[in-house]
Amino acid sequence: MGSHAHTLDHSEEHGHHDHSHDHAHDHHEQGFWSKYIFSTDHKMISKQFLITAVFMGVVAMMLSIFFRLQLAWPGQSFSILEYFLGKKWAPNGVLDPNMYLALVTIHGTIMVFFVLTGGLSGTFSNLLIPLQIGARDMASGFLNMLSFWFFAASSLIMFYSMFVETGPASAGWTIYPPLSALEEAIPGSGLGMTLWLVSMTLFVAGSLLGSINYIVTVLNLRTKGMTMTRLPLTIWAFFVTAILGVLSFPVLFAAVLLLIFDRSFGTSFYLSDIFVSGQALEQTGGSPVLFQHLFWFLGHPEVYIVLLPALGITSEVIATMSRKPIFGYRAMIGSILAIGFLSFIVWGHHMFITGMNPFLGSVFVFTTLLIAIPSAVKAFNYVTTLWKGNLKFSPAMLFAVGLVSTFVTGGVTGIILADSALDINVHDTYFVVAHFHIVMGASAIFGMFCGVYHWFPRMFGRMMNNKLGYAHFWLTFTAVYGVFFPMHFIGLTGVPRRYYSNEAFALFENLQSINILITVFAIIGALAQGLFLFNFFYSMYRGKKASQNPWNSTTLEWTAPVEHLHGNWPGELPTVHRWPYDYSKPGKDVDFVPQDVPLSHGEDGH
Amino acid sequence: MISLLTYIAIILGVIAIARLVKVYELSTSLKGNDNEESVSESDSRFNGRMMMPFLLAFFAFCIYLTYSYKDNLLPESASEHGVEIDTLFNFNLIIITIVFVAVNVLLFYFGYKYYSKKGLKATYFAHSTKLELIWTIVPAIFLAVIIIYGLAVWNKITSPADPNKAVVMELFAEQFKWTARYGGSDNTLGETNYKLTADMNPLAIDSTDKHAWDDKIVSGEFHIPVNKTVLMYFRAKDVIHSAYMPHFRAQMNCVPGMRTEFHFTPTITTAQMKEKTKNPDFDYVLLCNKICGSTHWNMQMKIIVDSPEDYAKWLAEQKTFKEKNMAQVNLVENIAIK
Numbered sequence: 045m046g047s048h049a050h051t052l053d054h055s056e057e058h059g060h061h062d063h064s065h066d067h068a069h070d071h072h073e074q075g076f077w078s079k080y081i082f083s084t085d086h087k088m089i090s091k092q093f094l095i096t097a098v099f100m101g102v103v104a105m106m107l108s109i110f111f112r113l114q115l116a117w118p119g120q121s122f123s124i125l126e127y128f129l130g131k132k133w134a135p136n137g138v139l140d141p142n143m144y145l146a147l148v149t150i151h152g153t154i155m156v157f158f159v160l161t162g163g164l165s166g167t168f169s170n171l172l173i174p175l176q177i178g179a180r181d182m183a184s185g186f187l188n189m190l191s192f193w194f195f196a197a198s199s200l201i202m203f204y205s206m207f208v209e210t211g212p213a214s215a216g217w218t219i220y221p222p223l224s225a226l227e228e229a230i231p232g233s234g235l236g237m238t239l240w241l242v243s244m245t246l247f248v249a250g251s252l253l254g255s256i257n258y259i260v261t262v263l264n265l266r267t268k269g270m271t272m273t274r275l276p277l278t279i280w281a282f283f284v285t286a287i288l289g290v291l292s293f294p295v296l297f298a299a300v301l302l303l304i305f306d307r308s309f310g311t312s313f314y315l316s317d318i319f320v321s322g323q324a325l326e327q328t329g330g331s332p333v334l335f336q337h338l339f340w341f342l343g344h345p346e347v348y349i350v351l352l353p354a355l356g357i358t359s360e361v362i363a364t365m366s367r368k369p370i371f372g373y374r375a376m377i378g379s380i381l382a383i384g385f386l387s388f389i390v391w392g393h394h395m396f397i398t399g400m401n402p403f404l405g406s407v408f409v410f411t412t413l414l415i416a417i418p419s420a421v422k423a424f425n426y427v428t429t430l431w432k433g434n435l436k437f438s439p440a441m442l443f444a445v446g447l448v449s450t451f452v453t454g455g456v457t458g459i460i461l462a463d464s465a466l467d468i469n470v471h472d473t474y475f476v477v478a479h480f481h482i483v484m485g486a487s488a489i490f491g492m493f494c495g496v497y498h499w500f501p502r503m504f505g506r507m508m509n510n511k512l513g514y515a516h517f518w519l520t521f522t523a524v525y526g527v528f529f530p531m532h533f534i535g536l537t538g539v540p541r542r543y544y545s546n547e548a549f550a551l552f553e554n555l556q557s558i559n560i561l562i563t564v565f566a567i568i569g570a571l572a573q574g575l576f577l578f579n580f581f582y583s584m585y586r587g588k589k590a591s592q593n594p595w596n597s598t599t600l601e602w603t604a605p606v607e608h609l610h611g612n613w614p615g616e617l618p619t620v621h622r623w624p625y626d627y628s629k630p631g632k633d634v635d636f637v638p639q640d641v642p643l644s645h646g647e648d649g650h
Numbered sequence: 651m652i653s654l655l656t657y658i659a660i661i662l663g664v665i666a667i668a669r670l671v672k673v674y675e676l677s678t679s680l681k682g683n684d685n686e687e688s689v690s691e692s693d694s695r696f697n698g699r700m701m702m703p704f705l706l707a708f709f710a711f712c713i714y715l716t717y718s719y720k721d722n723l724l725p726e727s728a729s730e731h732g733v734e735i736d737t738l739f740n741f742n743l744i745i746i747t748i749v750f751v752a753v754n755v756l757l758f759y760f761g762y763k764y765y766s767k768k769g770l771k772a773t774y775f776a777h778s779t780k781l782e783l784i785w786t787i788v789p790a791i792f793l794a795v796i797i798i799y800g801l802a803v804w805n806k807i808t809s810p811a812d813p814n815k816a817v818v819m820e821l822f823a824e825q826f827k828w829t830a831r832y833g834g835s836d837n838t839l840g841e842t843n844y845k846l847t848a849d850m851n852p853l854a855i856d857s858t859d860k861h862a863w864d865d866k867i868v869s870g871e872f873h874i875p876v877n878k879t880v881l882m883y884f885r886a887k888d889v890i891h892s893a894y895m896p897h898f899r900a901q902m903n904c905v906p907g908m909r910t911e912f913h914f915t916p917t918i919t920t921a922q923m924k925e926k927t928k929n930p931d932f933d934y935v936l937l938c939n940k941i942c943g944s945t946h947w948n949m950q951m952k953i954i955v956d957s958p959e960d961y962a963k964w965l966a967e968q969k970t971f972k973e974k975n976m977a978q979v980n981l982v983e984n985i986a987i988k
Contacts, residue, residue, distance in 0.1 A: 127653070141944040216941045222906055223889040223942060229825065230943045316907025317844040319854070320888040324845045332890055332905050365689075366764075369776040397892070398903045399884075399910030402808035406801050413793050420789040421782065423753060428781065430760040432773040436689040437697035437765060445701075445761055452753045456746035459793075463800040465807060466739050469732075469899040472892060472939045509671055510693055518700065525708055533719040538896030540939040548948035551896070551935060554722045558715075578667055586668075588675065594688040628772040635772065 082193075084185030085610050089192050090170035091503060094496070096192075096199055097163020098580070102573070103203065104154035109570050111147045114139040116556075116563035118545040133211065141544045145214035146232050148542055150206060152217030153240070157247055158202065160350040160488045162195045165251075165289070168353055168495050169258045169282040171503065175601035176276050178267025178618050180611045183260040187253045194250025198243040205239035213240035216542060218343070221314040221335050225306050228321040238307070241300050248297045251289055258286035267600070269620035273377075274639070274650065276599050276624040277370060280377050281356025284384040285349050291388070292345040299338035306330070333398050340391035347484055348387045352380060354491020355422060355451075358444040360624075361498050362426055364597045365441035366433030367635045369625035372425045373650075379418035386415045396464040397471050405464045412462035416455070423452050434628070434635070438595065439513025440498035446521045447490040453525075454483025457532065475535025478528050486524045493520075493576070500583065501590030505606040508587060512579040516572055523569025530558050598638045599624050623650035691766060698765025705758040709751075724896050725927050728934065728955065730915040731807045732899035738803050745792060811913035813837070816881040817874060821936070822853050823884070823891035823904040826945035828936055829853060830872035834864030834970060839883065844906075847887065854887075855971060863972040866965065871952035872936075874916055875961035881913040892940035895953065897923075903940060916955045923955075 083089060110129070113122050121137035128134075133143035170188065174181050182188045205212045214232030215224035219240065227234040262283045266275075275283075305311040312327030314335045319325070363370040370376060392400065392408035426448045435441065457479040460466050470476065493516075500508045539552055546552035546559070593602040600620070604612045618640040626637040643649050727733045764770070818833035831853060833839050840855050840862020847854040855862045874880045884893055886904035893912075894901045902912040924932045938949035956964060 141947070145941065145944070145946070220890055220940075226889065229889050318888055318906045319844050319847040324847060328907070331907065333908070367766075367772040369774065371775065372777055372782050374777075375782050397901050399905060399908060402804065405808070406804060409801060409804070410797055413797050416793055417786060417789050421786055424785040425782075427753060427756050427760065428775075430757065430764060432775065433760075433764045434770045434772040435694065435698065435761060435765050436687075437694045437761075438689045441689075442697055445757065448757055449754055452757075453750055456750050459746055459796060460739065460742050463738070463742060463796065463804075465735055465800050465804040466742065468807070468901050469735055469739075469896065471901055472894075507688065509675070510689065511674065512671065514693070514697060518704070521704070525711070529712060530715055530719075533715055533723065536723045537719075538724050538894070538937075540894065540937065542941045543947040544944075545947055548950065549935060549937065550931060550933070558719065578664060582668060582671065586672070591688075625776065628774050630774050 082189060084181070084189045085608075086170045086174050086182050086185070086188060087503070087608065087612075089188055090167050092192050093163060093166030093170060093195065094503075096196060097159050097167065097492075098577070100154050100158040100199055100203070101163065102577070104151050104159060105570055105573060107147045107151040107154075109566060110139065111144055111151070112563040112566045114144055114544065115546075116560040118547055139544075142211060142214055142231055144544045145216070145230070145542065146206075146212045146236070149214050149216055149219075149232070150202070150212050153213070154202065155485065156217060156346065156350065157244070158195075158199055160485075160492070161251065161289075161346070162199070162247065164350065164353050164488060164492045164495075165258075165282065165285055166192070166195060166254060167492075168278070168357060168499070169254065169286065171499060172276075172278050172601060173258055173261050173282055174265070175502070175604060175612060176279050176599050176624075177262060177265060177270050178600050178613075178620065179261060179265035180613075180617070182257045183265060184257055187257050191250045191254035191257065194246050194253065198246035198250060201239050201243040201246065205236050205243065208235045208239065210234040210236055212236040218336075218339060219303070220339075221303060221306065221332050222318055222320075225303060225315060226318070226320055238304075241304050241307075244300050245297060248293045248300075251293050255286035255289040255293075258282055259290065262286075267617045267620060270639075273374070274620055274623045276356075277359035277373070277376055277380075278353075278356040280380050281352040281359070284380050285352045285356075288345040288349050288352075288384055288387060292342040292349075295338055296342035299335055299342070302338075303335065333395070333400070336395050336398060337391070340394045341388075343394065344391040345384075345387045347480075348383055350484055350488045351451075351491075352383065354447060354488040354494075355380075357491045357495040357498070358426065358447050360599070361440045361444040361494050362429050362448075363625050363627060364498075364595050365436045365438055365444070366429055367436070367596075367627045368429055368433045369623075369627055370425070371428040372421070373623065373625060375421055376425055379421045382418040383415060386411060386418070390415060393462050393464075393467070396467045402464075409462060409464045413459065416459060416462075419451075419455055423448060423455070436595075437514075438497065439508070439510060439517055440494045442514065442517040442521075443490045443494035443497065446517065446524075447487045447494065449521075450482050450486040450490060450524065453529075454479055454481070454487065458483060469538075470535055472540055473535040474531045474539050474541055477541050478531035478535060481528045481531070482524070486528065493517075496580070498595065499601075500580075500587075501594045501606070502601055504584050504587070505590055506583050506585075506587030507590050507594060508579050508583040512575050516575040516579065519572035519575070520569055523565045523572060526565030527562050527569060530562055534558060593638075596634075596636050598626055598636050600639055603638060603640055621649055622647075625650075689766070691768065694766040698762050701758040701761040705754060708754075725923070726918075727897070727899050728916055728918040728923060729898035729900065730917055731803075732897075732914070733917075734803050734806070735899045738800060741799065742796060745796070811879055811881045813881055816879040816913060818881050818883075819872075819874075820883045820885065821893050821904065822887065823893065823938065823942075823949075824852075824887035825889065825943050826938070826949040827869065828893075828938075828949065828951035829867060829869045830951070831855075832866040832868075832965065832968075833861075834866055836861055836864055840865050840971070842885070844887070850975060857971075857975065863970065865971045866968040867971060867974070868968055869951070871954055873954045873956050873961050873964045875958045876916050876919045876955050878958070879913055879915045882911060884910045884912070889942050890940050891938045891942050891949070893936060894939035895934065895936050897934045897953075901939060919955045919957055920953075 123137050125134035126137040133140045210231040213236045223229050224233050302313040306314050312330035314330045314332050315327035316330045359370050390412040393412045396405050620639045621642045624639050628635045727736050818837050820831040820839050822829040838861045841859040842854045843856050844854050884902050884904040886906045891904040898914050900914045902910050934953035936951040
């Protein structure tokens with residue numbers, strides 16, 4: 045806190061007149077480097093995360109278009125492929141099979157970790173935790189800065205790994221050894237995989253620094269009156285997400301470290317009885333399945349690390365834009381906690397057919413299907429919140445509604461996949477691809493768009509253009525279902541995922557038209573993101589100036605001045621008197637009562 | 651040249667959109683409805699009214715896909731347990747389709763019904779223990795049924811097979827091909843040791859194990875008899891593969907350093923299936939379903955389900971390990987005699 049007191053009396057010294065008007069509250073004239081680059085301010089760090097994630101997201105999306113071209117028109121020449129991938133990986137414009145695997149691997153890695161974990165949590169936990177709980181900043185601004193720079197370094201390494209001569213990691217985003225351990229088995233398991241592992245190690249470090257900070261901040265820095273049961277659901281979601289991250293990411297770190305040992309130092313944690321490229325490896329006694337256990341011990345909570353923030357954002361936006369309290373606030377908290385807890389004891393459902401003990405499989409079936417209950421509660425509560433609301437369809441609200449739809453549509457197929465007997469036949473097919481892209485990919489990315497549209501005015505002091513937002517939403521929503529719904533049918537035909545082409549099998553010969561359909565939707569979806577990118581960057585500089593509280597919201601972040609101000613509130617921190625969902629409360633003149641408005645006589649503060 | 655034109659077109663396109671947005675923003679502020687609200691009434695109306703058409707289009711798309719691809723899905727299950735899997739699948743599918751339709755209809759309908767209009771006031775409705783109990787308990791009941799039914803099928807499928815009543819065989823996976831091995835006349839697979847892998851002995855069979863001598867190794871295609879349990883063991887040479895036989899609803903990973911197993915009973919011969927599917931070229935297939943390298947997408951083996959007589963005839967034609975590797979086995983025998 046000392047630094048804030050210190051900064052208060054600085055404004056006089058730097059008295060540029062034009063400037064002091066814009067930065068009326070920016071007591072402390074920061075240099076470019078400390079303001080934009082090595083910033084310890086949570087709002088700036090949030091923007092850094094967002095911009096990095098947008099960049100990585102664009103990269104991952106382009107990769108997906110590249111491999112979708114191959115899947116729709118296998119073996120055909122595309123000059124765009126040769127342009128981006130070069131003669132080595134797309135000779136005569138035809139995608140190389142190893143590069144195909146590299147593309148799906150890096151697409152998955154970037155989307156899951158860099159966009160939907162780093163990007164989503166990093167952006168909105170950073171932006172909203174201090175602002176919504178009424179804190180000056182994160183508990184440790186320095187750790188927070190480190191968290192971003194670890195993330196940035198890991199993003200950079202992951203991006204760079206695409207340009208090494210032997211190609212990037214190509215063993216699938218789950219990098220199962222031995223494939224990921226043996227350069228002889230696939231060229232991408234050479235330098236590309238080394239960089240992947242280094243990148244993920246840094247990523248985990250950054251993620252842990254961030255998560256610890258989020259947890260401490262939520263627990264210790266809530267303003268007066270902000271009890272845990274007055275926290276907005278966003279904060280609950282970020283809080284539980286951070287706990288999941290702290291408990292599960294170290295396990296990924298361990299898994300990655302042991303894999304590094306196996307690759308570089310001749311240990312045999314994951315390797316046993318392998319004969320590759322004419323040679324019997326010395327390593328025996330390890331188990332490739334051990335890696336899968338460790339990986340999915342992170343991997344499954346990871347699904348909720350990705351989803352919970354999106355659900356939290358949706359809760360907030362649906363309540364605000366329906367002008368209604370979120371239905372079943374305590375049930376929502378309960379279901380977040382239940383999902384968080386259960387997510388740790390379900391990882392085995394990714395491994396039903398690894399030869400694990402069938403009884404163990406049954407246990408995982410049971411725990412996995414239990415998760416459907418809190419998930420159903422959440423979905424029904426969202427729908428009930430819309431009921432008899434006064435729905436104001438901002439782009440954020442549309443994405444929130446879209447999220448509920450994809451969450452349900454993708455969630456129900458999870459019931460099929462969690463049923464071990466059914467998993468035998470659909471495991472690793474396109475049915476799985478359809479399922480997780482809808483329930484986790486689309487939902488989480490919708491949550492992210494929802495958050496960006498909703499809090500853009502809070503971040504940049506300007507509004508995004510609504511009309512472009514609507515076009516972006518409807519095109520994206522159409523594209524999501526257009527791309528991923530048909531994949532269920534491909535999966536039920538028995539097509540395995542990560543196939544470079546379906547042409548080798550008579551069984552799949554009638555699927556070419558459906559693959560073209562999917563690719564066309566994918567291209568439409570990708571182009572639609574151009575609208576978003578344009579809107580985002582244009583509005584940052586030219587958008588309509590935002591009012592203090594453009595969505596008439598109740599939460600504290602809208603009471604802080606829009607200007608970039610270290611410490612968030614110029615004077616005292618606001619005091620909280622009520623829960624965050626007093627929308628359309630009977631007996632009030634306006635349809636929202638902010639959290640810092642004192643209770644009137646006899647009013648229930650929740 | 652073309653790429654230069656592309657760049658110019660993209661840049662001009664962006665500038666054009668920027669101008670359009672500016673013009674639009676100026677015109678709305680001229681009309682005077684600028685600073686009123688962040689979301690105008692007409693915007694909410696437009697999006698609210700989009701809800702139902704979108705939902706109908708989405709459902710129509712789902713129905714169209716179902717209609718046009720129903721004949722492309724896997725044909726009826728050709729194994730005993732597969733029939734149960736299909737029944738279980740259909741049972742689950744009915745439940746989840748109802749949930750999928752019901753929740754989406756409610757969601758989009760409410761979106762349409764309650765879009766913001768003049769004079770509309772939201773109802774303050776924060777909590778209802780009764781409702782929340784209903785949608786905790788009802789899903790719980792359905793899930794209980796799904797779990798119990800599913801686990802019953804799972805336990806049946808995974809209960810151990812009796813090797814004495816089954817055809818014992820092995821599928822061996824390597825980049826990027828399959829090899830099958832039969833237990834031979836003693837119906838027992840010989841021991842293996844990965845260090846014995848050689849050109850002459852690609853399956854790393856230990857020729858000192860007498861059980862191995864009558865083993866039969868085939869590649870390209872393998873045959874199994876109809877209506878008899880096939881007990882398959884799986885091994886992998888280099889990386890993880892997955893033996894996926896979609897027509898039999900059968901799949902198991904092949905993991906280096908481990909021996910995994912799966913058993914099933916084929917019920918329809920290849921010849922019968924050709925008739926059922928009205929496809930004279932029909933064949934059962936084994937494919938790899940775990941990413942294993944560049945040619946993962948074309949790692950396959952043909953499966954033929956024969957009548958017991960045809961199967962016996964085919965098997966008799968295959969050479970044993972001893973016949974193929976005479977020299978090696980003789981050497982072992984000589985050592986043993988000495």
